[in-house]
Amino acid sequence: MPQVITTNLASLNAQRNLNASQSSLSTALQRLSSGLRINSARDDAAGLAISQRLTSQINGLNQAVRNANDGISLAQTAEGALQESGNILQRIRQLAIQSANDSNSAADRKALQAEVAQLTSELNRIANTTTFNGKKILDGSFQSQKFQVGADANQTIDVTISDARATALGNYSYDSTNNTAAQGLEVAAAAGATLAANNFKAQAISINGSLGQATISAATLVAGTTARTVATEVNNVTGSTGVTATARTTATISTLTAAGTYSFNLYGQNTTAVQISTTVTSTSDLTALRDAINAQSGLTGITAEGTGASLTLIQAEGFNIALENVIATGGATLNLTGGEGAAVTLGSAVGSDSSTVGGQVTFNSENAFTLSSSVAGAAGGLFGAAAAADAGVTGTLAAVGSVTIATQTGANSAIAVLDAAIQKLTAIRADLGAVQNRFGSTISNLETTSENLEAARSRVRDADFAAETAALTRGQILQQAGTAILAQANALPNGVLALLRS
Structure with a gap:
């Protein structure tokens, strides 16, 4: 070398x-x-790109966890306020029960109503002032609000909180007694009319409620259908509509033209004639007739109320009330009046007169609903002479904000409204509880996913x-x-x- x-x-x-x-x-x-294994792009260009994508996803998931926790906090805030609203409704109901008692004077009921007014105002105040981060959450404006619970766009949970004001809590209802006389399930128009002539024609009824829509066919609601059958069929589809129904038949016996012996066959839930016969000593005192009817209540399901010149007959299940072969001594007569106020005069020496009173159906729901019939009201449809075929009628809200317990009648009506309001408020709280649980599950999933992505990023970057x-x-x-x-x-x-x- x-x-x-x-x-x-x-x-x-x-x-x-x-x-x-x-x-x-x-x-x-x-x-x-x-x-870190990767401190600059030259250390591992592909690894850097992968770790950056993983970092973006991890940061997004961690923020989503915080978002979900915010959702839980909001739901807890709303639920806490609703708890006090529920206490207020319970107190108002207690006052209504107290007012319904006849031991109270008019002055007592006025004082009770004054407290109800104050409690109702507080119910509204709570709903109008409960906020979370400046947003009102109980006044009905918190609708379909989105909570971002994912690392990518549009990964959201929608939250709606129903209106909890006194003007929104109550019971939506529609009563077939809103019909004009002789329409729908009402009194037969003339003495001797049969049930089929009671003007209820075969028809399909459509119900559009908070849970969805359902139709009861005309093959089910045939001509002459009773209120009880209508209510039963409506309740059979409650799971699809959220609408329930009750049936009740009321009729009034009045205007007896003379004292004497009255006899007739009475039909309610029974299909075999039950004879009622009694002597009325005074046209202004029908106690004997009332007692004779009530003695057969076990067979007919019909009870009679009243002590003066008129009796109210009640069939609580919605079966028709029918009087057949009405016989009165000396040619005396009586009037049979249906729930609408249409009256038929019955009575003869030979017992040829008879008439039938149909019941009333009341539709109820916590939420708004509409009803329609395939038959116009004037032609025997369920919803009155004013309603054309397939024309809808709307349930009316009886709200807590409008209840009055200043009278016994008002107090009794208020109880039903308050029961519905309490049930609605309970449903809102249940929804909020479900939302909190959902957010909790979401957080657990996000944290697990974030943990696994952290491990993946560590293997690439650390x-x-x-x-x-x-x-x-x-x-x-x-x-x-x-x-x-x-x-x-x-x-x-x-x-x-x-x-x-x-």
Whole structure:
């Protein structure tokens, strides 16, 4: 090998290896000091891109957890306010029960109504002032609000909180007694009329409620259908509509033209005639007739109320009330009046007169609903003469804000409204509880997903301290050795001087 001094190849080689070991040592030091395997794009370009995508997703999931926790906080705020609203409704109902008792004077009921007015105002105040982060949440404006619970766009949970004001809590209802006389399930128009002539024609009824829509066919609601059957069929589809129905038949016996013996066959839930016969001593005192009817209540399901010149007959299940073969001594007569007020005069010496009174159907729901019939009201449809075929009628809201317990009648009506309001408020609270549980499940899932993505990112991005420590030690040894060897390599040209001296 020639001896040269211009080019020291050994030194150059030692320098190159020393630089390489220095770079490896610097990389090891950087990774150990930062804890990251990837500190710049040149460390691992593909790994950097993957870790950045994972970081975006992890950050999004962590924020989504905070969003869901905000949702829980909002629901808890609303539910806490509704708890006090429920206490107020219970107190108003208690006052209504108290007012319904006849031991109260008019002044007592006025005082009770004054407290109801104050409680109703407080109910409205709570609903109008309960806020979360400046947003009202109980006044009906919190509709379909979206909570972002995912790392990507449109991964949301929709939350709606129903109106909890006194003007929105109550019972939606429609009563078939809204019909005009002789329409729908009402009194037969003339003495001797049969049930089929009671003007209820075969018809389909459509119900559109909060849960959906359902139709009861005309094959089910045939001509002459009783109120009880209508209510039963409506209740059979309650799960699809959210609308329930009750049936009740009322009729009035009045205007007896003379004292004497009255007898007739009475039909309610019974299909076999039950004869009623009694002597009325005074047209202004029908106690004997009332007692005779009530003595057969076990068979007919009909009860009679009243002590004066008129009796109210009640069939609480909605069966028709029919009087058949009415016989009165001396040609006396009586009037049979249906729930609408249409009256039929009955009575003869031979018992040829008869008439039937149909019942009233009341539709109820916590939420708004509409009803329609395939038959116009004037032609025997359920919903009155004013309603054309397939024309809808709407349930009317009896709200807590409009209840009055200043009278016994008002107090009794208020109880039903308050029961519905309490049930509605309970349903709102139940929805909020369900939302909180859903958010809780969402948080658990988000945290699990975030944890797994953190692990995936760690495998891509984080430094392996065992490997990097070994690399550091290796780099340090190579640095020391390289430095020593470079010193020796730099001294090699000195051998040429020995030749010059010789």
